[in-house]
Amino acid sequence: MKKITLFIACLFSLTMLAQKPQSSTASISGKVIETTTKQPLEYATIVLTNLKTKRVSGGITDMQGNFSITIPQGNYAVKAEFIGFKTKDLGTQDLTSNKNIGTISLTEDAETLDEVEIIAEKSTVEIRLDKKIYNVGKDMTVKGGTASDVLDNVPSVNVDAEGAVSLRGNENVRILIDGKPSALVGLTGTDALRNLPADAIEKVEVVTSPSARYDAEGTAGILNIILRKGKITGFNGSLNLTVGNPDMVRVAPNLNYRTKKINLFSNLGYSYRKGPGNSQTEFSYLTDGVLDSTQVENRTFDRESKSFNASVGLEYYINDNSSITGNFVYRKSKGNDIATNVTERYLTDNTSQNLLNELRVENEDEDGVDNQYSLNYTTKLDDNGQKLTIDLQYGNSEETENSPVTVNGALSELNSQITNSKEKLFQLDYVLPIGESSQFEFGHKSTLQDLESDFKVNILDPNTDFDPSNAITFKQNVYAFYTQYGSKIDKFSYLLGLRSEITDIDLNVLTTNQTSDKNYTEWFPTVNFGYELNDNENLTLGYSRRLRRPRHWFLNPFESRSSATSVFRGNPDLNPTFTSSYDLGYNTKIRKFNLGASLYYQLSTDKIERVSIIEERNGTNVFVSQPLNINDEQRYGFEFTSNYSPTKAIRLSASFNYFKFNTDAFTYVYTAQDGTQATTNLSEVNESSWFARFNSRITLPAKIEWQTRIMYRGPQTNAQSDREGMFMTNLAFSKDILKDKASLVLNVSDLFNSRKRQSTTYYGGRENPSTVSYGEFQWRERQISLSFTYRFNQKKKPQRPQGGEDGGGEEYNG
Known part of the structure; x- marks a missing residue:
C-alpha cells in the first residue's frame, strides 16, 4: 500500500507537470471521509486512469475532504486512497460532463496502521x-x-x-x-x-x-x-532523550491514544540546562567631541533553569457531526541566574587613575507557574460544510523573583518582584459555504487580561535616596468582531474581510498614583487575492491593517537592576503602533525546483522604538533605555525562498530577504532625574538590511544524514544605533537504528561560537553625541547535543502528498 501510494503520487506529479490545457474537459468532484468518525480526510488521493490512453492523473482533497479535478473528457477508472486506509475502487466513470460522485468513505487498514x-x-x-x-x-x-x-x-x-x-x-x-x-x-x-x-x-x-x-x-x-x-x-507515541554540553538534559514523551469515540493526546517535556553567556560594553564619554573618559563593563551570565511542560487533551466525538475537546496546559519553571558585572572607569589621559572600580553580582532566583484550561466545541450543521465553533479559555500565570545584589562583596540591594496574570477568552466562529466555491464567515472574540505586579527595591546605601520600587495593576480588554467572504472563480480566488477591535486599557502605578487609560475602537480591513497561472504557478496579493499594543512591561516604569549604570524602564504614555501592509507573492515549481518570491511594503504610524538617554544620579551617569513613539516608518523589501532536490540523497534550500526602511528625524525632550530639561536628537534613518539562510541535507553511506545550516543577518541602523552583521552555522548528523524505530542525532549549534549581537549607540544624537557605547552580547555559547528518539507503534513512512496551492483563509480554501 505504501509503495503503491508513493508511486501514484510520483506519477501524478510528473503528469501534472507535463500536462497541457485541453479544449474539451470535464470535472469530477466529491468528498472523502473516514468511515468510523465521519471526519474529512485531508490529502486523500484521487487516482484517475484513462481507459483509452492509460494515462494516470488525479488530485488530492482539501482540509474539508473535498476535491474537484478537471481532466480531458473520457472514461476513467477511479480510485480513492489514503495512507493507512484501504483503497476504494469507484469503478468506471463516464466523464464527458461535470460529475459529483458524492461522499466516499475510507476504512482504516489494520495491517498498515503500524x-x-x-x-x-x-x-x-x-x-x-x-x-x-x-x-x-x-x-x-x-x-x-x-x-x-x-x-x-x-x-x-x-x-x-x-x-x-x-x-x-x-x-x-x-x-x-x-x-x-x-x-x-x-x-x-x-x-x-x-x-x-x-x-x-x-x-x-x-x-x-x-x-x-x-x-x-x-x-x-x-x-x-x-x-x-x-x-x-490505538496507543502510540515517542520518547525523546537529549543530553548536551553546556549542561543540558531534556526528556520529552509524546503519548496518544485514540478510539472511535475519543482521542487522548499529550505533549510533555522536562528540561534542565545551564546557559553561560557574556557581554562587554565600552562607554566613551566625549566633551566637545573629544574623548574625556572611558567606562568598561564586562558581564558574565551563569544561568541555570529547570522547566516542566505538560499539554494534555481529550477529544470526544459526540456524534458524526459534533465533537468537544478539553485541553489542560501546565508549565512550571525555576531559574537561578547569576549576573556578574565588573565596571571600570578611567580618564583618557591617565588610565592608571580609576574613577570607578566595581564588582556587582546579582543572584536572581525565579519561579514561575502557568495553568491554562481550554474547551472547544465544534459542530457541523449540515453536510455542505456549515460549521459552528465555540472556544472557552482561562489561564493564570504567576512569577516570583528574588534578586539580592552585592557590590564589592557587600550586600547592596534586596530586590523582589511578584507578577500575577489572569486571562479569559471567549471565541465564536461560524462558517457558511455558498455553492461549491464560495464561503461566508463571521465571528466574535473577547480577550480579558488582569495583571498585578509588585516590584520592590531595598537599597541599603544610606546615602542614596533613589527608590525605583513600584507596584502596578494592568487591565486590558479587547472585544473583536469580524466577517469575511471568499470565493473562487475559475483560477481566480479572493478573500475579503473586515475586523473591528474595541480596546480598553487601564494602567495604575500604585506607588506614584500615576494612571494611563487608553480606550479606542479601530477597524482592520483585509484583502487577499490569488491567481493560478497554471498547475505549478500562482500569484497572491494581500493587504491588511494591523496594530502593536504596548505590553505591560513596556508600560511599567520599573527599572531592571542587573547593572547600576545601564537599566531599562517602561513608559506609561506609550500609544499603539498601526501598520498597513501590502504583499505580492509568486510561487512556482519547475521539476525538482521550487521557488517563492515576495514584494512587500509596510507603513507604520507612531512606531515604538527603544531610545537610550543619560541620567546623572549621585554623580554617576546612568544609561536608561525606554520605549517611545517616534515618527512614522516606511519599510519595503523583497524575499526569495527556494528548494531543490537534484537527487534523493541531496536536498537543498535557501532563502534571502532584503528590506529598506525610512524614519524621519525625531527630537525627544524629557525631564531628567534632577528636574532639568534634556534633549536627545534622533537622526533621520534611510537604511537597508538583509538576511540569508542556506540548508543542505545529504545522505552519506550507511544511511547517515548530514545537515548543514548557515545563516547570516546583515548590519542594520536605526535612529540611535548601528548593529553589526551576525553569522552562524549549525551541523547535525542523524542515523536511524533499531529497524527504523529509533534515531540518533548529533547536533552542533553555533559551530563557530559566533552568534553575538554587536552594536554601537550614540547618546544625545549622532551629530554631536555626549557618549558613544560599543557592546557585544552573547546570550548562549556553542551547544553540542546528542538526541535519542524511540517510536512505539510507529515506523518511518514516506512523505505524504504535498498540499495543493489552493487559495484560502483558515477555513476557506477557494
Missing part, C-alpha cells in the same frame, strides 16, 4: 491565500531542540541572540499556539519558547497577510505553532 509515523521525512510547504504552512519534518537541527530552534529554521523568521523572534526583520510578531494565546508562551514568551520541545510541533503557519479571522495584534504578522495530536487508532 507503518504510519507522526513526523514526516522532510518539511513541506502549503501555500494559502493569506499564509504559508511549513509542515515540520525530521529537520536534524531541531531534533532534540526547542520551539525557538524550529522557528529559526522557518523561512522569513529569525531568532536573535537573546531569543527575540522577528518576521522579515520586524520583531512585532504575534505568536500563537494552536491558533490561540497559550500558557506555553507564558508571561515572557522567549524563555518559554526555549523550553517547548521541538518534537511537540507539527507545523508552523507564517501569516504575513492575515485575514480578518486573525487578531489584529502584530504588525509584522502572525506565527501560529500547531502542536501534534494523535491521528492513529
Whole structure:
C-alpha cells in the first residue's frame, strides 16, 4: 500500500507537470471521509486512469475532504486512497460532463496502521491565500531542540541572540499556539519558547497577510505553532532523550491514544540546562567631541533553569457531526541566574587613575507557574460544510523573583518582584459555504487580561535616596468582531474581510498614583487575492491593517537592576503602533525546483522604538533605555525562498530577504532625574538590511544524514544605533537504528561560537553625541547535543502528498 501510494503520487506529479490545457474537459468532484468518525480526510488521493490512453492523473482533497479535478473528457477508472486506509475502487466513470460522485468513505487498514509515523521525512510547504504552512519534518537541527530552534529554521523568521523572534526583520510578531494565546508562551514568551520541545510541533503557519479571522495584534504578522495530536487508532507515541554540553538534559514523551469515540493526546517535556553567556560594553564619554573618559563593563551570565511542560487533551466525538475537546496546559519553571558585572572607569589621559572600580553580582532566583484550561466545541450543521465553533479559555500565570545584589562583596540591594496574570477568552466562529466555491464567515472574540505586579527595591546605601520600587495593576480588554467572504472563480480566488477591535486599557502605578487609560475602537480591513497561472504557478496579493499594543512591561516604569549604570524602564504614555501592509507573492515549481518570491511594503504610524538617554544620579551617569513613539516608518523589501532536490540523497534550500526602511528625524525632550530639561536628537534613518539562510541535507553511506545550516543577518541602523552583521552555522548528523524505530542525532549549534549581537549607540544624537557605547552580547555559547528518539507503534513512512496551492483563509480554501 505504501509503495503503491508513493508511486501514484510520483506519477501524478510528473503528469501534472507535463500536462497541457485541453479544449474539451470535464470535472469530477466529491468528498472523502473516514468511515468510523465521519471526519474529512485531508490529502486523500484521487487516482484517475484513462481507459483509452492509460494515462494516470488525479488530485488530492482539501482540509474539508473535498476535491474537484478537471481532466480531458473520457472514461476513467477511479480510485480513492489514503495512507493507512484501504483503497476504494469507484469503478468506471463516464466523464464527458461535470460529475459529483458524492461522499466516499475510507476504512482504516489494520495491517498498515503500524507503518504510519507522526513526523514526516522532510518539511513541506502549503501555500494559502493569506499564509504559508511549513509542515515540520525530521529537520536534524531541531531534533532534540526547542520551539525557538524550529522557528529559526522557518523561512522569513529569525531568532536573535537573546531569543527575540522577528518576521522579515520586524520583531512585532504575534505568536500563537494552536491558533490561540497559550500558557506555553507564558508571561515572557522567549524563555518559554526555549523550553517547548521541538518534537511537540507539527507545523508552523507564517501569516504575513492575515485575514480578518486573525487578531489584529502584530504588525509584522502572525506565527501560529500547531502542536501534534494523535491521528492513529490505538496507543502510540515517542520518547525523546537529549543530553548536551553546556549542561543540558531534556526528556520529552509524546503519548496518544485514540478510539472511535475519543482521542487522548499529550505533549510533555522536562528540561534542565545551564546557559553561560557574556557581554562587554565600552562607554566613551566625549566633551566637545573629544574623548574625556572611558567606562568598561564586562558581564558574565551563569544561568541555570529547570522547566516542566505538560499539554494534555481529550477529544470526544459526540456524534458524526459534533465533537468537544478539553485541553489542560501546565508549565512550571525555576531559574537561578547569576549576573556578574565588573565596571571600570578611567580618564583618557591617565588610565592608571580609576574613577570607578566595581564588582556587582546579582543572584536572581525565579519561579514561575502557568495553568491554562481550554474547551472547544465544534459542530457541523449540515453536510455542505456549515460549521459552528465555540472556544472557552482561562489561564493564570504567576512569577516570583528574588534578586539580592552585592557590590564589592557587600550586600547592596534586596530586590523582589511578584507578577500575577489572569486571562479569559471567549471565541465564536461560524462558517457558511455558498455553492461549491464560495464561503461566508463571521465571528466574535473577547480577550480579558488582569495583571498585578509588585516590584520592590531595598537599597541599603544610606546615602542614596533613589527608590525605583513600584507596584502596578494592568487591565486590558479587547472585544473583536469580524466577517469575511471568499470565493473562487475559475483560477481566480479572493478573500475579503473586515475586523473591528474595541480596546480598553487601564494602567495604575500604585506607588506614584500615576494612571494611563487608553480606550479606542479601530477597524482592520483585509484583502487577499490569488491567481493560478497554471498547475505549478500562482500569484497572491494581500493587504491588511494591523496594530502593536504596548505590553505591560513596556508600560511599567520599573527599572531592571542587573547593572547600576545601564537599566531599562517602561513608559506609561506609550500609544499603539498601526501598520498597513501590502504583499505580492509568486510561487512556482519547475521539476525538482521550487521557488517563492515576495514584494512587500509596510507603513507604520507612531512606531515604538527603544531610545537610550543619560541620567546623572549621585554623580554617576546612568544609561536608561525606554520605549517611545517616534515618527512614522516606511519599510519595503523583497524575499526569495527556494528548494531543490537534484537527487534523493541531496536536498537543498535557501532563502534571502532584503528590506529598506525610512524614519524621519525625531527630537525627544524629557525631564531628567534632577528636574532639568534634556534633549536627545534622533537622526533621520534611510537604511537597508538583509538576511540569508542556506540548508543542505545529504545522505552519506550507511544511511547517515548530514545537515548543514548557515545563516547570516546583515548590519542594520536605526535612529540611535548601528548593529553589526551576525553569522552562524549549525551541523547535525542523524542515523536511524533499531529497524527504523529509533534515531540518533548529533547536533552542533553555533559551530563557530559566533552568534553575538554587536552594536554601537550614540547618546544625545549622532551629530554631536555626549557618549558613544560599543557592546557585544552573547546570550548562549556553542551547544553540542546528542538526541535519542524511540517510536512505539510507529515506523518511518514516506512523505505524504504535498498540499495543493489552493487559495484560502483558515477555513476557506477557494
